[in-house]
Amino acid sequence: MAELADIPNEFIKNELDEFVEREDERAELIDLYSRSAPHLLEIGAAILSGRNEDADRLTVEALERGTGALEVMDDGLIAGMALVGIKFRENFIFVPEVLACARAMKAGMVHIEPILSASGIEPLAKVIMGTVKGDLHDIGKNLCIMLLRGAGFEVIDLGVDTSADEFIDAVEEHGATLVGMSALLTTTMPNMGRTIDAFIDADVRDDVKIMVGGAPVTPEFADEMGADAYGDNAVECVQVAKRLAGVAG
Ligand code: B12
Numbered sequence: 001m002a003e004l005a006d007i008p009n010e011f012i013k014n015e016l017d018e019f020v021e022r023e024d025e026r027a028e029l030i031d032l033y034s035r036s037a038p039h040l041l042e043i044g045a046a047i048l049s050g051r052n053e054d055a056d057r058l059t060v061e062a063l064e065r066g067t068g069a070l071e072v073m074d075d076g077l078i079a080g081m082a083l084v085g086i087k088f089r090e091n092f093i094f095v096p097e098v099l100a101c102a103r104a105m106k107a108g109m110v111h112i113e114p115i116l117s118a119s120g121i122e123p124l125a126k127v128i129m130g131t132v133k134g135d136l137h138d139i140g141k142n143l144c145i146m147l148l149r150g151a152g153f154e155v156i157d158l159g160v161d162t163s164a165d166e167f168i169d170a171v172e173e174h175g176a177t178l179v180g181m182s183a184l185l186t187t188t189m190p191n192m193g194r195t196i197d198a199f200i201d202a203d204v205r206d207d208v209k210i211m212v213g214g215a216p217v218t219p220e221f222a223d224e225m226g227a228d229a230y231g232d233n234a235v236e237c238v239q240v241a242k243r244l245a246g247v248a249g
Pocket residue numbers: 078081084085086088089090095096098099102134135136137138139140141143144180181182183184185186187211212213214215216230231232233234235236237240
């Protein structure tokens with residue numbers, strides 16, 4: 001089993017040691033960070049300290065030296081955000097700091113997106129993606145969109161705070177066959193169910209397959225709301241979308 005001393009970045013090591021108290025989270029993060037390459041942990045450290053120019057530069061450098069875009073995203077950008085999430089939850093940092101970290105993450109993601117999205121092939125299916133009404137979190141949704149585009153889906157991004165009517169209108173306007181909803185707050189999760197009910201009331205529920213995700217969402221909750229599928233992360237989102245669209249892989 002990996003130990004704190006195995007993490008090849010002093011700043012990340014100290015932050016983890018100081019701020020992560022839960023044993024399960026400590027073990028999981030120690031494992032993740034000790035496996036990550038030092039140049040990727042530097043990206044994580046830049047995100048954690050909200051240094052967007054460094055996140056930008058280090059991401060470019062990592063890609064230039066041949067590290068795969070997915071690895072840079074998982075072991076650099078998302079890995080940095082994992083510690084941000086814990087510090088925010090435990091009230092060690094507050095909204096302005098989290099926004100600075102999210103901005104740094106976006107500065108890195110700008111370089112990942114075109115690589116993951118590069119595919120000149122006929123779209124597998126059209127997907128409408130949005131964060132539900134009342135919810136402004138979009139980092140996870142945007143990651144899903146990047147990977148969906150990279151896998152060959154055409155994605156129409158409705159952004160955040162999306163009403164049921166906006167989802168339904170977009171499906172009709174674009175002739176989409178898949179809908180993906182994201183929610184990060186327990187208070188906005190029920191809006192996924194309300195949106196599904198609105199699809200039923202508008203008599204268009206059978207025209208689309210609906211997938212849901214976001215940190216507080218569970219497969220059981222997805223089932224109860226009447227969604228067709230749940231995905232735990234961006235990679236699963238693509239797998240689920242392929243399954244719902246009836247395409248191989
Ligand atoms: C960044 C962040 C913010 C930023 C958002 C910036 C942005 N542009 O998104 C800001 C500062 C604005 C913010 C605001 C708030 N936040 Co906030 N935020 C976070 C934080 C730290 C990280 C979220 C994140 O981006 N995670 C990283 C991404 C990659 O993960 P993800 O979103 O889960 O997405 C992955 C999967 O879930 C999945 N997925 C996501 N969507 C979908 C969709 C489909 C279809 C599929 C298949 C999969 C899928 O794939 C993604 C990629 O792998 C979380 C803490 C946490 N650990 O989650 C709190 C958190 C979500 N926020 C929280 C809170 C309370 C708030 C505020 C209410 C705070 C306040 N007092 O104002 C406001 C709410 C504003 C609003 N109306 O939405 C709470 C929610 C608690 C709860 N149980 O409801 C959390 C959990 C923090 C905590 N207290 O522990 N927040």
